[in-house]
Amino acid sequence: MVEEDQARPFAYATTPTVTGDEEATSLQSQRKLRRKKFCICYISVSLVIGLVLPLVLIFTVFKVKKPTMTLNSVQFEKVSISNSTSLAGIPSLNPTTPTTTTTSTNPSINMTMLADMSVKNPNVASFKFKPGTTILYYYGSEAGVARNPAGNAKAKKTMHMNLTIDLYIQADSSTPSKLEHLTSDLKSGEMSMDSYTILDGRVNVLNIFKKNVEIKMNCTMTLAISSGSPVSVSLKDMQCKSKVKL
Known part of the structure; x- marks a missing residue:
């Protein structure tokens, strides 16, 4: 019994195979994630510019000075x-x-x-x-x-x-x-x-x-x-x- 166990070969780890459809889906998900991040950054920058720029103009260029x-x-x-x-x-x-x-x-x-x-x-x-x-x-x-x-x-x-x-x-x-x-x-x-x-x-x-x-x-x-x-x-x-x- 002991000899049979010692003679049994070890099982090798197998690498899962990725099909072409799965790889395409993964790349598409990554692209969507990048686009989402870009949109969030773009919206954030637009909001900052839209809020800060008018304030800067109000207190500088458009500030009413004394005639x-x-x-x-x-x-x-x-x-x-x-x-x-x-x-x-x-x-x-x-x-x-x-x-x-x-x-x-x-x-x-x-x-x-x-x-x-x-x-x-x-x-x-x-x-x-x-x-x-x-x-x-x-x-x-x-x-x-x-x-x-x-x-x-x-x-x-x-x-x-x-x-x-x-x-x-x-x-x-x-x-x-x-x-x-x-x-x-x-x-x-x-x-x-x-x-x-x-x-x-x-x-x-x-x-x-x-x-x-x-x-x-x-x-x-x-x-x-x-x-x-x-x-x-x-x-x-x-x-x-x-x-x-x-």
């Missing part, structure tokens, strides 16, 4: 002072022109101011604004008002506006403080005025990102008055400050 307004220059025309006695002590640009030493009890000055203003738009979309208002003050008293025209400052462009303001300043005994200032200014040949301008508009990016914009600008001007013939007024100094609200 700026500037009062570039001013000129004065049609200057008229109430009468010759209003020019007491005003220095003349012409040395041969004498100056009077009398005073006026009711001084006044009338003139037209031509202003060159501009709006700079740093955005990738246009800045469309409504008609605005510019008011000039003389020691807190309104001296002239003008309406700024509506406009559309194109993307990355600066739009210029020409403004005409008629100014009239008069003082008498009923306004002692104003009378004192105007009399003193006409004597010294130098006067100060303040201007206030406000514009309201909107920046519209792709009709998706919309932002209302309010621009306020305050300027202080120092004017020089000469008693030449005719009397003239020119800008000596100007300081402006702007505030933009989005």
Whole structure:
């Protein structure tokens, strides 16, 4: 019995045979798996781009920036002072022109101011604004008002506006403080005025990102008055400050 067991040969492991159909099915399954993984990766990348890219654009390219307004220059025309006695002590640009030493009890000055203003738009979309208002003050008293025209400052462009303001300043005994200032200014040949301008508009990016914009600008001007013939007024100094609200 023992001899028979020892004489029995060992069984060899057999390698399973794979038919052609089974191999084709396996390759097809692998291809499907690869396509599925590719689709998942593609969808994931598309979702990331679709979510992240708009956020990047919103906070960079499409971010609404503050437009700026500037009062570039001013000129004065049609200057008229109430009468010759209003020019007491005003220095003349012409040395041969004498100056009077009398005073006026009711001084006044009338003139037209031509202003060159501009709006700079740093955005990738246009800045469309409504008609605005510019008011000039003389020691807190309104001296002239003008309406700024509506406009559309194109993307990355600066739009210029020409403004005409008629100014009239008069003082008498009923306004002692104003009378004192105007009399003193006409004597010294130098006067100060303040201007206030406000514009309201909107920046519209792709009709998706919309932002209302309010621009306020305050300027202080120092004017020089000469008693030449005719009397003239020119800008000596100007300081402006702007505030933009989005």
